Every structure is written in C-alpha cells, then in structure tokens.
Amino acid sequence: MDLGIENVLLNGQLSNIYVKNAKIEYIGSEKKSAIKTINAQNKAAVPSLVNGHTHAAMTLFRGYGDDMKLQEWLQQKIWPREALLTPEDIYWGTKLACLEMIKCGVTLFNDMYWHNREAVKAVEEMGIRAFISEIFIDIPGMQTKKHDEKAQEALNDFKNYDPRIKLTLGPHAIYTCETQTLEFVKTFAQQNNIPVHIHLSETKKEIDDCIAQHGKRPVHYLEEIGFFEADVIAAHCVWLQNEELDILKQRNVKIIHNPIANFKLAVGELLPYTEIKNRKIPFCLGTDGCASNNNLDIFEEIKFAALVHKWKINDPTIMNCNEVWHAATTTAHKIFDIDAGEIKQGKLADFLLVDLNHPQMVPCHNLTSNLVYAGNGSIVDTVICNGQIVMENRYVSGEEEIILQAKKVTKKLFSR
C-alpha cells in the first residue's frame, strides 16, 4: 500500500484505511504494510471539503475595503487595484489561498479569476484539485483576446495540466457579458464538454437591470438564449422566484451557496432553501473571495448556512447538521463529478483527519454536530488529496515561504 491510516475513528468505529494509486484500497480491522503509515489515534477520518465558488488570489485583497456598498467597493477599491495585478501576484495569491484552504480541510475548489495559468501552476504545486475558469467579460480593457481564441487556447493548454485541474468557462455574469458572449460560451462548452461557472441572481440590482434591459428576470433570460443547455454551476442564486427554480431544476443547474458574502455585502435576500430542497436541486457551499468574506474557511460557511436558514425560516430543526455536512462533502463532490466525498473502498483518497482532542471537539456526543457547529478549520490535523498527504500535523510543506512571498507581492501591488 502507498499510505496507511491506522487506529482512526471512521463512522463511529476504530478502523484502518489503506490507500493505493490515489484510491482507497481497503478499510477494515486488518493492519497492512504501507510505504507511509500514520497512527491516527484520537483522530477521526472524514471526507474532505469543497469550496464551490471562490476567487482564490483575492487573498491579496483580504481586508482591503470592508463595510462598503457593493458598487462603491468594486469601483473605488477592487477594480482599480485588480487592473494592476501581475501574473506573479496571482501565483502567490493562489498559493496563499491553497495554503489557507488546505489548513481548513478543502481539497477541491472552484475558482474564477485573472491570469488563470498562474493559478493552475499554484494548484499543481499545492497538490489539491481545482476547477479553474477561463473568464469571459465584456468590459472594455478587462480582456484583450477574442472570446473564441481565448476559449480554444484554454482548451489546448489545460490538456497538458495535472488531471487534478480542470477547465471551466467563466462568463462572469449576465450584467458583464453580452448576449452573444453567453451564447458563444454555451456552444463552446457543450461542444467540448466543459462546465460553465457563472454568478447568478446575486443582487436585486441585477434583477432590476435585467428586467429593464431584457424584459424578464435573469433565469428566464438565460433560458431563452439556451444557456442552460450547457452544464452550468451557478454561484449565489439569492434572488430567485419559483418559476426560475423550476427552470434550474429542469436544466440540471447546480447551485453554490455563499451566505457569508451575501450577508457581508447585505444583498438583502437569502438562497431560497426550502424551495431548493423541495425541488432536490443540488447545492453546496462556497466562501466567495477573501475580499468579501474575508477568509476561505468552509467550516465557517457550513455553520453560517445552517444558522441563517433556521433563523429566517423560524425553525431550528431545518438544515440540520447531517444535511448541511452532506451538502458540503458528498453533494459537493457530485456537483463537480469527482469520485470522492465519502470514505469508501474504491473512492478517491481525498479525506481529512480531524483532531478529537481539540478543545472544541470535546466531548464528542455527535461527530457531525461537532464538525458543523463547534469546529472550524483549525480542527483539521491532516489532509490527504489524491492519495498524497498535503498537510500533516497542521504543517504544509513550504508554508513559511508562501506567507513571506504573499506579503511581498501585496506590498508591491499596493505601491504600484
């Protein structure tokens, strides 16, 4: 075996897990020989987490402009500074993001940001999985190449990357992309079997502007142009009516829920949880970027989601800990078609060892409750992705250098 995790708590029982060729080869009471063995006493094995929507390198903007109205924040703070980002910034910003996500138990994230080849390089080195968007945006000056060239180049380039990294097409949003851009992306995505990652129905302004411009709400507009014929992953989905939800269900759209960013930017609504649950629309959680969260700890997002829906619906029994944990692990991996999210023989070896002696994990009446309501990223001791250890005893190889370089590039970026 390549890796053995011995004496670990798994589904309530002490067990041993062995990994071979990136997959879980054996789970049971037997001990086997392995190249590397971890004694996981006082640790539990749980599936690793997915950050379903983020802008990884925005770590460099953490805490740069808070407590502002969305448009002012974008126009005065974020966009002018983003225009100065270099490939080196993106590389170290993404490395920092990966470091933070690994420390919080994430082995797969769905990214949309600039200079994405540098993000690819960072993720390849950090050993986790990512879906990386090629962004499409029709704001003058923000994109130089033609859409079709951009798409074709990305398709070619991504064939050469580690299979842990997958391409998505990322038309930013309906309010930043022309109709023909959305149509082009849909067609190219369909032809080449690439998922599409888009921001959808995040703010009331987006709805109002869409009605003014197209005479209908965003989902109806996208349905009309056939956009949902592609495999669409839609982030936010806050301002939705029942008819729109029916379309999303019918078209197999997957939803990424980012409640912390929605609250921080005060978007005024919340994902229509009951309606989504009734329709069995798959959803998982995302942190959004560090400029609107301001961290990448998906544990925090899981707890936040469970709490805000209980309060809004006025029922403490809804979105219980099993349900939200399932969404963040099993459903999340299904959404991205990665064969993990459960610790079972034959699955990809993407999982965590969490520290059962962490003060916030003691006592342990109910592990899932502790994961959801008591813990945060700091309970994660060891992270395994694709059969490789990417963090052990909370240490990630090269972390000091990442912190150093991230500080350096930030200083340069903000003195440009």
Added chain:
Amino acid sequence: MDLGIENVLLNGQLSNIYVKNAKIEYIGSEKKSAIKTINAQNKAAVPSLVNGHTHAAMTLFRGYGDDMKLQEWLQQKIWPREALLTPEDIYWGTKLACLEMIKCGVTLFNDMYWHNREAVKAVEEMGIRAFISEIFIDIPGMQTKKHDEKAQEALNDFKNYDPRIKLTLGPHAIYTCETQTLEFVKTFAQQNNIPVHIHLSETKKEIDDCIAQHGKRPVHYLEEIGFFEADVIAAHCVWLQNEELDILKQRNVKIIHNPIANFKLAVGELLPYTEIKNRKIPFCLGTDGCASNNNLDIFEEIKFAALVHKWKINDPTIMNCNEVWHAATTTAHKIFDIDAGEIKQGKLADFLLVDLNHPQMVPCHNLTSNLVYAGNGSIVDTVICNGQIVMENRYVSGEEEIILQAKKVTKKLFSR
C-alpha cells in the same frame, strides 16, 4: 519588570510593552529588563476579549441535542441531564470551557450555572477572570436552599476567592422566577453592591406569557417592580420595543448580544441594533452555552454579529469592524468595570498576542478587519491576564489533563 513583550506591533507601530504588578507599566521604544521576556516579532498586541454571557460547564453538552425546538430541547435533553450533574462535572466542564476560551483570546467571562463554587475553583486555577452567578430559580427541585440563605452564603464565600473572580446574582429569567424572588434579588444586590445577571426577552413565548400573566411586556414588568434599580446585565434582549429600550437606557442596563445562539434556536428576531446604538446603550457579545452555539469562540460571535445586522438592515456599512471590535473589547470591559480593554499604561495587563503569519491574517491591510472578518480563535498565540501568561505559543499548561478528564466525566454523566 515582571514581563516584557518586545518588538510587538501595537497600534500600527513596533513597540515594547512591559508589565509590573499585573498592570501595564511602560509602552514605548525602550528595552527594559524583565523576569520574563517574549520576542513578539510578527505578532500584534490587541486587547483581550470578553465572553459576556455563557454557561461554561455546558461544554459537557456540546453537540448533545441540536436542531431541536427550544422547549423540546430543554425538556427532553438538557434539563433531565442537568439534574444529574455533580460538582466534579462542573469543575472539569468549566476547566474545559476556560481552556477553550483562553485558546480563543478570552480573559473574562460572565457565567451562570450550577455548583458555582466548583466553577470558581476552575477559574482560579486557569488564571483568567470571571463573574460567577449565584442562580435563583423557582422551579421545584432545582434549588434546595432558601433565597436569602443562598445569597448570604455566596456573599460570604466569594470574599475569600481570588479577586479575579466576582459574584453576581443570577435570577434565571422572568419566566422561572417569582416576582418576590426578583424583588429579593434586586434588594440584596443593591444593599451589597453586586451586579445582577438575567436572561431577558429572548423568545416570543417569553413576551406572550408575560403579557398573559402580568398584562405587560417583560421590561415594563421589571420596571414596575423596581428591578432595574439594581446594576443589571441582561442577556439576549431580542424582542424589545422602543419604549422598553428607553427604560433600559434610563436604568443603565447593559446588554449582552448572543446572535449565534439566537439564530441556532431560531428565536425569530435580532437585537434591535440601530435603536440600541441611537440610545447609546452599552452592549458586548456572548457565546451563550456550548449546547446552543456550540463553541466558545468569541471571534466567531463578533463576525456573526457584524454580518447579520448588515444583512437584516440591508446596509453593508453598518456595525463596521472598528465598532464591533470596540464593543467586544473596550465596551465589554467597561460593562464589567474591569480596567482593561485597551492597551495603555496603567491599565490591567490583560491582552493578546495574535499571529500575523497565520494564513488568515495575511496580508494585513487592516488589522481590525482581519481580527473581525478573517480570523478566529486560532490566530491567538499568547494570552496574558492580570500580568500572567496563561497561554504561550498556543499551549496552556495542563491542557492534556483537562481534555482527558472532561471526556471521563462526560462518559460518567451520560451513563448515570
């Protein structure tokens, strides 16, 4: 000097802090000799935090009964098991709570729970500060001694404890205390200059029942019986109308805001922030007990508060990071009349060193923003209370034993 913190970031500048006789003796560029010196490079000194309302030993119930309606949760889960608590349980449960709070940067907490002399012992040993309630409750079987005996005994006993520990009187709530009990507590508290700690206006049921029984809302009822003539610290304060807020202001009542517990139990309302701010009513934050949170990380509560008010009021600019951080540090210490909450010469030496190389603290455009929106308890490296180091490099003396014993007593408690 007793303690020196050298090369530390303080208010944006590198500085040195020296402590003598539990107070901050010197802050500045000079280096002085001290019995113990910490080189705090890449760390920032910030005031320590206050947990304004909790039930510390309920750590033992962490994750025991979640996602339930409040009354069922209390009646089916919490109360039957609380009846079996022993003094030993309270001792180790409070030790665990102190350990967790120290790890999250708390040096002062306001507690209300059973077998409080054991809580005192735990806090004395752990080196932090606490306000410990003597509980008054008129539910048959939950309290054996007469109120006046209980109060007098507590008053006598607490004179012998470490001055870090102070007595409060804790009439549980208006719905668990008779009018004459509330009147007795008020009088005894006034005569002996002891603060009063009570749950107030937490649920709609409390309001409805109070109107049915007394013909008026809770604050009007308490005002009528003169309760607010005492020095009152009121937890929750969710269901309040403007007239009630006027009374709270006039009577100098201090409010503890526990938004996570309010959301988890789906109380359906939220602290009326704007109205409280307009009236300049002092408030700080509390985690409530671990059965309804389920941790004691006040950093999480600070972020949660800032986000939920922005979303509810539909304005991302309100409760900004400076304001909520001030509430959780400076205001919080003022509420409890402890001369800390700011790092200044002459103040008590209660402060934290936070790790500026923690991935969630990088980069640092704005330290307060990072403290509020990016960090959680795990950014705290060193905790100083009353001039003594209670945590250094995230290690608390005796922590392994606390984890072990807390697990043991929980096992015994749940097999009784």
